[in-house]
Amino acid sequence: MEYVYAALLLNAAEKEINEENVAAILSAAGIDADDARVKALIASLEDVDIEEAIATAAVAAAPAAAAPAAAAEEEEAEEEEEEEEEAEEEAAAAGLGALFG
Numbered sequence: 001m002e003y004v005y006a007a008l009l010l011n012a013a014e015k016e017i018n019e020e021n022v023a024a025i026l027s028a029a030g031i032d033a034d035d036a037r038v039k040a041l042i043a044s045l046e047d048v049d050i051e052e053a054i055a056t057a058a059v060a061a062a063p064a065a066a067a068p069a070a071a072a073e074e075e076e077a078e079e080e081e082e083e084e085e086e087a088e089e090e091a092a093a094a095g096l097g098a099l100f101g
Contacts, residue, residue: 002031003041011050018042 006025010017019038026033 002026002029003033003037007041007045008050017045017050 003022003026006022006029007017009025010021015021019035019042022038022041023033023035026038
């Protein structure tokens with residue numbers, strides 16, 4: 001993950017994302033850079049527009065953030081339904097008690 005962070009830092013600083021710069025950032029952070037991983041990162045980012053990828057990821061993350069709130073609302077509605085059903089059952093049971101008592 002630190003390799004990707006290094007590339008993102010270079011992008012934010014508007015510096016060229018190359019092996020030398022990525023290795024320098026990792027070294028400054030106290031990480032021994034693996035040359036093979038650095039080369040793989042550079043190769044994988046060759047045709048990627050990082051700004052576009054970030055914007056796309058931000059849009060995709062927004063609906064996912066709304067999902068927990070919707071789930072909580074649904075859970076509350078289910079709890080209210082259960083409470084209403086219990087109240088109805090208790091009322092019905094009380095009515096049956098009047099028949100025998």
